[in-house]
Amino acid sequence: METPEKQLFGTNGVRGIIGEEMNPELVMKIGMALGTMRKGRIGVGRDTRTSGPALSRAMIAGLLATGHDVVDLGVLPTPAVQYLVREHFDAGAVITASHNPPEYNGVKIIEGDGTEMDDTQTICLEGHLFAEKFTLAGWDNMGILTSSPEMVNEYIDAIAGYWKDINADGMTVVADPGSGPACESTPRVLTKMGCRVVTINGMMDGTFPGRMPEPSPEGLQPLSELVRETGAAFGVAHDGDADRAVFVDETGEFLEENEQFALVERFICSDRPGIVVTPVSTSFLAERIAEETGSVVEYTRVGSISVARRMLALSAEGKTVVFGGEGNGGLILPGNQHCRDGAMTAATMVALLKSSGKKLSELKASLPPHAMLKDKIHTESPKELLKKAESAFSDDNLDLTDGVRINRKGMWALLRPSGTEPFMRLYVEAETEKEAEAFRDEITKIISP
Template sequence: MNIFHPRDLATPTSKIKFESTVVIQISKNRFTFHFISYTGTMASEKAEKKLFGTNGARGVTGKDMTPDLVMRIGLSLSKIRKGKIAVGMDTRTSGPSLKSAIKAGLLAGGCDVVDLGILPTPALQYIVKLHFDAGAMITASHNPPEYNGVKIIDSDGTEFSDEDTIKLEGILFSGDYELKEWTGVGKESCANEMLDEYTDAICSRIEKLEKPLTVAVDPGSGPACLTTEKILTGIGCRVHTINGQMDGFFPGRMPEPSPEGLKPLAELVLATNSAFGVAHDGDADRAVFIDDKGEYLEENEEFALMQKYACRNNPGGVVVTPVSTSKVAEIIAAEYNCRVEYTRVGSISVARKMIELAEKGENVVFGGEGNGGLIFPGHQHCRDGGMTAAAMASLISTEGRPLSELRKDLPKLVMLKDKIFSDNHTEILNKATKSFSGEEIDLTDGVRINRKDGRWALLRPSGTEPFMRLYVEAPEKDAAESFREEILKSIN
């Protein structure tokens, strides 16, 4: 999500705040809708998305994200994607009103609409790929309960490309809709039962486990309540569940599965002697894990374990991931004669690069982000939390070793993560680029600085929240901290 705020139009100040976290591992546009044109934080003059960001458009319900806006998004989509459109939502309390709004826009624009009800985003994507011309998901993913939003899905199951999104926004901002007369409006139907196609597809792709595993599942009161337990039992797991009732108030924990919020899941893992615990975000396109010792599995470790599994079974292939992912990805790829292709941050960029490489004849074996959003190309080209949960069960069953042991085999690197609150992202990026101009600079997304000693850093505006992110990774903690201080000093 891009976050746009009127302050972005004001004269920038030099005030900067920092928030920092340390991870020892293997490893704008909040919007007020007067439709003000904005070109983004990067220096590029090319067309940029204004409302839709890294993963859809999101905002506070009733303030930024209103039924009127969502209806107009539906009208805009109906002009560029004719035919039959699938619509779904997560469990947020504002879901029914916003789903009704986008259906109204689509129907008024002449599209037939099939309502799939409550379901995970990857389930909608899978069903769209098989049966529909496009899809629209009402969700704010990991954002707090007061947020909601819209993700637009193309006919191949991936999220809309930047080019198509900019085209949709052009119609939205100009009001150049095509309202049909009474003889041309669309028809509506419901097909909640199509969700079974998604769960059945995962169960058919993952071989049934030779020895049953006990697994603890935390759907977080989201749509994974309908799918993850069914998937895991379908491949031979015994499942214990917490936060397994759908509830848009998210009483057990927030939609973002944080280490703090997953303490009850960790307790359940230990109490039930589970092989692992798995938790999802608000729309279940991501999965994060608790190991058999009750310890949180950092998402870059999760990526590395799944990558290692994929590369070992497909040596010589290609792994696609954003520039924010741990360099462990390169280390593991080299072990199996694979290579890593980097993209901008965001599952859209990763998925479309995977498809592009595959169309050129490349053997693309795995992709995703270091945030629990993994892509298994043999299944579909989108982040899929349900598939990730099943793949983890298969990995542990195949290896015959506990997750706490498997993670010990991974290369050890130290990643530091900071949040930088500033009024002028462009100025900060320009300062960083100038300060480190004598080093290898990668401008794929923000500014990434690669050093010959193995250290790297990435500075980029967040695509989902109103701050900048700084990632620094090095073989040792001291080396990472000193590099971070260099960067902070250069931009302050």
């Protein structure tokens, strides 16, 4: 028998274009499905998208209808909701489409431990949703709604105090929240750490007038210019719900996300070696730094949910799990919480630079040589493409954890269907760009002539 698969939810929640795949009726039903599966007090938050008020109220309506008390947390980062759910609630929901363009919105479901709902439970939720099997409350058992937007302050204080031995006085940082929910939180975290903070795209606006929610090197050119003009130590930018952070160095050069992962990994593991958990799509820099620091890497399926839950499982076995995350700017520091957290990543970069006494560009130059290429292959039959790759490269060292990863000495490639968009992703990495391009061409010639 085939293993059941998610139909509506992707790698990180469900997303769609407003008025087409995504609408208040669907979100209300998701709320009723969640309320049918979970009991207790539930927190609901949202990002800055223009459709957020309508969808968050639909989610709240579904939860109230199933008899749950709901706290409306207002506009705040996804990791802030996750932190507050872990500390105060039995479950949660975030209305967000993360890095997708402004016409999109979506839903992420949060479990009581602050992690996103796993695949098994999500499939169960979809079952309730598609069958419309909801446990609705009577008139005398309806839930009660309260509003507590001030609760985000607890999250801000927790991150600002995490690196309590670091004094960042005199450090200038430029923050680009991208008009998203971190407009208030990240600058406040960095200011509490002692930084002088300059902001760009710092006003909440669901039309995202300054740049798109996905922070790209091209879209971050104004951030780079402001870093150079202010003499800042670095610039940090968030995606649409601020669970990720990306950086530019003091010269305004973009720091590739896998290099960011490696630098933070080195910082964490040099002080405390242990297990680093990351998906099969992450750069081999993770392996190189692990060897350098006496640590080990454990690979998972792509997606922060898989990483977080594997970290929790290993810790439950008594193993020392010190760091995790993805090579896309989504880092997880288990001492804080088991989810990607953009503000925590920004605070960690402050601690890293203050501890090393070096510039970010110098630290980047100290990493082993590598070149990574990322392509998209459009196909109507992704499973057939994966079978073709598995057969064609059977003589190589294959990892089938998620898609097909082809491992060779000094290089690797990963082919897997996108969890959020209709195409196959192809990652190729080698020590030089020429080697990476040759490997990529070899693969595409065979599987997609």
